[in-house]
Amino acid sequence: MPIELRKATDMDRRHFLKATGSTGLALSFILPSFSTAARAGGIAPNTRRINAFLAVTPDNDIEVFVAQAEMGQGITTGLTQILAEELGADWDRTHFRFSTERRSEFISPDLYGGIVLTGGSTSTSTFFLPMRQAGAAARAMLIAATAEQSGADVSEFSTNQSTVVHEPTGDVWTFAELSEDALLQPVPADPPLKARSEFTLIGQSRPRLDLAVKLDGSAKYGIDHVVPGMVWAAVRHGPLGRASVASFDGSTATKMPGVRKVLVVPHGIAVVADHYWQAVTALRTVEVVFDPIDADNFSTEDMRASLVAGLAADGVEVPQIKGDAETRLQTASDIIEATYEMPMAAHGCIEPVTCTAFVQGDTCKLWLSTQSPTLDAGYAADVLGVDPATIEIHNEFMGGAFGRRTGREHVEEAILLSQAVQAPVKVIWSREEDILMDQFRTAAMVHGRLGLDEDGRPVAYSAKVSATGFWQNMLPDWYEQVKPLDIPAIGLLDSDYGIEDENGRYAPYLSPPRIGPWRGNMDNHNLLLVESLIDEAAHHLDRDPLEYRLSLITDKRSRAVIERVAELSEWQAERTGVFRGIAFMHNKNYWRSRVAVVVELQEQDGVLRVTTLYCVCNSGLVINPLLAKQNLEGGLLFGFSWAFLEETTFTDGYPDQRNFFDYEMLRIDSAPRLVVEIIEAGEEPGSFGEVGTPMVAPALGNAIFAATGERFRRLPFAKHGAPF
Amino acid sequence: MRLNINGEDVDLEVDPDTPLLWVLRDHLSLTGTKFGCGIASCGACTVHIDGYPQRSCVYPVAAAEGTAITTIEGARSKAEEAVRAAWTELQVPQCGYCQSGQIMSAISLVRDVTAPTDEDIDAAMAGNLCRCMTYDRIRKAIKTAAQQMER
Numbered sequence: 001m002p003i004e005l006r007k008a009t010d011m012d013r014r015h016f017l018k019a020t021g022s023t024g025l026a027l028s029f030i031l032p033s034f035s036t037a038a039r040a041g042g043i044a045p046n047t048r049r050i051n052a053f054l055a056v057t058p059d060n061d062i063e064v065f066v067a068q069a070e071m072g073q074g075i076t077t078g079l080t081q082i083l084a085e086e087l088g089a090d091w092d093r094t095h096f097r098f099s100t101e102r103r104s105e106f107i108s109p110d111l112y113g114g115i116v117l118t119g120g121s122t123s124t125s126t127f128f129l130p131m132r133q134a135g136a137a138a139r140a141m142l143i144a145a146t147a148e149q150s151g152a153d154v155s156e157f158s159t160n161q162s163t164v165v166h167e168p169t170g171d172v173w174t175f176a177e178l179s180e181d182a183l184l185q186p187v188p189a190d191p192p193l194k195a196r197s198e199f200t201l202i203g204q205s206r207p208r209l210d211l212a213v214k215l216d217g218s219a220k221y222g223i224d225h226v227v228p229g230m231v232w233a234a235v236r237h238g239p240l241g242r243a244s245v246a247s248f249d250g251s252t253a254t255k256m257p258g259v260r261k262v263l264v265v266p267h268g269i270a271v272v273a274d275h276y277w278q279a280v281t282a283l284r285t286v287e288v289v290f291d292p293i294d295a296d297n298f299s300t301e302d303m304r305a306s307l308v309a310g311l312a313a314d315g316v317e318v319p320q321i322k323g324d325a326e327t328r329l330q331t332a333s334d335i336i337e338a339t340y341e342m343p344m345a346a347h348g349c350i351e352p353v354t355c356t357a358f359v360q361g362d363t364c365k366l367w368l369s370t371q372s373p374t375l376d377a378g379y380a381a382d383v384l385g386v387d388p389a390t391i392e393i394h395n396e397f398m399g400g401a402f403g404r405r406t407g408r409e410h411v412e413e414a415i416l417l418s419q420a421v422q423a424p425v426k427v428i429w430s431r432e433e434d435i436l437m438d439q440f441r442t443a444a445m446v447h448g449r450l451g452l453d454e455d456g457r458p459v460a461y462s463a464k465v466s467a468t469g470f471w472q473n474m475l476p477d478w479y480e481q482v483k484p485l486d487i488p489a490i491g492l493l494d495s496d497y498g499i500e501d502e503n504g505r506y507a508p509y510l511s512p513p514r515i516g517p518w519r520g521n522m523d524n525h526n527l528l529l530v531e532s533l534i535d536e537a538a539h540h541l542d543r544d545p546l547e548y549r550l551s552l553i554t555d556k557r558s559r560a561v562i563e564r565v566a567e568l569s570e571w572q573a574e575r576t577g578v579f580r581g582i583a584f585m586h587n588k589n590y591w592r593s594r595v596a597v598v599v600e601l602q603e604q605d606g607v608l609r610v611t612t613l614y615c616v617c618n619s620g621l622v623i624n625p626l627l628a629k630q631n632l633e634g635g636l637l638f639g640f641s642w643a644f645l646e647e648t649t650f651t652d653g654y655p656d657q658r659n660f661f662d663y664e665m666l667r668i669d670s671a672p673r674l675v676v677e678i679i680e681a682g683e684e685p686g687s688f689g690e691v692g693t694p695m696v697a698p699a700l701g702n703a704i705f706a707a708t709g710e711r712f713r714r715l716p717f718a719k720h721g722a723p724f
Numbered sequence: 725m726r727l728n729i730n731g732e733d734v735d736l737e738v739d740p741d742t743p744l745l746w747v748l749r750d751h752l753s754l755t756g757t758k759f760g761c762g763i764a765s766c767g768a769c770t771v772h773i774d775g776y777p778q779r780s781c782v783y784p785v786a787a788a789e790g791t792a793i794t795t796i797e798g799a800r801s802k803a804e805e806a807v808r809a810a811w812t813e814l815q816v817p818q819c820g821y822c823q824s825g826q827i828m829s830a831i832s833l834v835r836d837v838t839a840p841t842d843e844d845i846d847a848a849m850a851g852n853l854c855r856c857m858t859y860d861r862i863r864k865a866i867k868t869a870a871q872q873m874e875r
């Protein structure tokens with residue numbers, strides 16, 4: 001027999017509002033108009049916001065609010081999928097939304113004391129529980145509303161396909177019909193979550209929700225936003241992107257068509273014009289003299305000398321030192337000792353850095369691609385001398401990020417120029433300026449001594465890293481709490497190889513060029529050292545490098561990824577002209593990931609060609625295998641690109657490579673084939689965004705050694721002697 | 725100056741030296757065509773001029789007068805359908821920023837070359853950088869699209 005729903009009465013509502021105070025009101029507001037649409041069209045009127053992360057439209061579509069930034073990693077799909085699972089949503093009618101709101105729920109509690117930031121491959125693991133709770137709370141409220149009105153017990157209801165189902169009768173109500181009354185229900189503090197065995201969406205390779213808009217040109221990136229009345233700006237910067245203008249002659253430029261103003265900005269000169277090309281051409285005519293600054297004749301050779309000096313200095317202790325490695329090394333049967341070197345590198349996001357600002361009275365709106373609205377609003381507020389909460393940030397798709405997308409300079413320029421011309425201004429850095437102004441990946445020199453006992457087991461390890469950390473520059477408040485440690489000191493020690501005595505030091509290098517995060521961060525250099533030394537040890541002992549690793553590792557999951565990559569790559573198969581190298585990472589710091597990479601190369605007439613990258617990864621629970629695989633694929637080739645080709649050098653305060661013809665990145669014609677497999681485990685998701693990257697460099701170096709019998713210890717390999 | 729863009733005539737006043745890219749993006753708000761390098765090194769700005777891929781960042785708008793300009797927003801053809809279907813099947817894009825250019829280059833490849841080999845793909849696509857490194861899927865998607873064209 002069908003059951004009747006009694007609609008909530010005004011009395012119920014008054015009672016509810018009295019019982020819950022203002023919280024009830026806050027919960028049921030209609031969506032703010034400044035929410036921007038990720039898909040065509042705005043949000044339907046009378047859409048009901050159930051909580052920070054979700055709303056139900058009158059047509060029973062589910063809108064999921066994703067605070068984490070979409071840089072290509074697919075977080076808009078992944079987080080939506082997690083919430084939809086718990087809610088019991090109809091996936092085909094579930095959408096994601098970007099939002100300009102600043103809500104406490106959007107803060108990543110695990111990052112730097114709590115900020116809104118997409119970085120460190122933490123979004124999925126951080127927001128897994130909050131998204132589940134948001135979906136589960138809404139489910140409970142929808143069911144409670146139905147139960148209350150029908151008189152049936154809550155235990156008789158479930159949700160499915162965006163409806164509440166009364167199990168005994170099969171009656172269904174859409175979420176849309178129920179959403180108003182659901183909002184009258186108390187918000188459960190600890191809503192019951194589904195068991196893993198009940199998942200029907202999590203674990204499925206659902207197509208990306210952001211796919212269609214990326215095939216027809218309609219996805220809006222930071223550079224794309226059009227603001228009515230907007231004018232355009234081009235900027236030229238000085239040495240190190242830091243010097244300030246001493247004098248300039250803009251007399252020709254000011255007379256050119258469309259030019260509004262020629263203006264000094266903190267680190268350069270800007271032309272604002274009605275159209276971008278007018279600004280670009282006018283800027284070319286401006287003559288500028290920059291004030292001298294420290295190190296404005298900086299060159300890469302200066303930096304290398306300083307990094308070498310760092311290796312000789314004491315440095316500071318890194319975390320996870322154990323035992324007495326120095327004493328143990330004195331009694332070791334063998335010592336494997338080497339220094340590896342990695343250069344600075346540019347991010348090279350294909351979307352250059354841009355910012356559009358509109359400062360009007362005491363309001364400030366920004367349109368840009370950013371990994372951290374918190375940090376960028378902070379820079380903006382500092383420039384304007386206002387409360388960061390007043391800065392409105394519009395951030396939709398980012399044309400790549402890789403650690404680049406937050407910073408003061410472009411935000412400051414756009415704000416100052418908008419103030420000067422009293423209009424919205426879009427600053428676009430040319431590629432040349434984007435590279436000059438980059439927050440580069442740190443260069444690093446890493447030195448290690450690995451002591452082996454008489455059975456060839458590594459028993460003592462002493463390592464030192466000479467590099468620049470970005471915490472000091474970019475996150476000074478955080479740095480105050482952890483100094484003198486900075487990011488290069490993390491993960492230098494504590495491998496899975498059972499080494500009993502480990503000692504590590506970090507020698508900070510104060511880099512004149514700006515240094516920032518870069519996909520893979522400290523693991524790029526610290527694990528380059530470990531994985532190369534272990535390989536050197538294996539060859540020294542005449543052991544197979546893969547078997548040698550397995551002989552040392554006891555962790556079952558770690559062994560499983562290595563064993564599987566051995567199968568996939570046919571590690572044991574001897575083939576003429578084919579050589580392989582392996583590297584393995586068990587990242588316990590941020591990523592909860594185990595990754596094994598085999599690089600396969602072919603040698604012909606003394607010339608090497610990389611043919612295939614094999615990768616097996618265990619990073620916990622997988623939300624969406626398609627996304628996980630895409631992240632690994634991208635991470636692997638990104639790692640290959642830098643290990644093989646990428647290098648930023650400086651002469652006289654400027655980078656020698658300023659555009660893509662000389663800053664070389666991997667193109668399709670040199671991209672090896674990929675074979676990627678994921679082993680799933682556990683109840684908690686790890687991450688995939690960066691884990692593909694760090695192991696390619698050591699695996700490639702190890703493969704080159706297998707092919708040539710020579711150790712190349714300076715990266716990128718193709719530019720420092722390896723026969724490619 | 726009169727341009728024909730995606731089948732429609734557009735009249736505008738603009739410095740004839742302006743690269744077509746900025747006419748599209750700035751004067752006409754057709755932002756699907758992307759800026760990456762400005763020197764024909766990345767392919768993000770690829771459009772079709774009379775059916776052939778060109779880097780609009782170095783293509784003076786004056787030279788495009790009297791031609792048929794097609795951008796990602798207006799691409800409609802059998803090859804375009806095959807490419808977009810394959811891009812969907814293979815779920816190619818990550819950040820997506822380079823993909824307008826990749827798709828415009830791929831459309832002319834699968835239209836003009838039956839059963840493209842890896843070498844054909846390298847030749848046609850090496851000018852299109854993808855920092856998200858979606859190359860493996862691009863390669864597979866082009867082969868899928870080419871098969872679709874043969875049907």
Ligand code: FES
Nearest residue numbers: 760761764767781
């Ligand atoms: S923007 Fe035209 S090729 Fe890069």
Ligand code: FES
Nearest residue numbers: 819820854855856
């Ligand atoms: S998908 Fe991001 S640059 Fe190609």
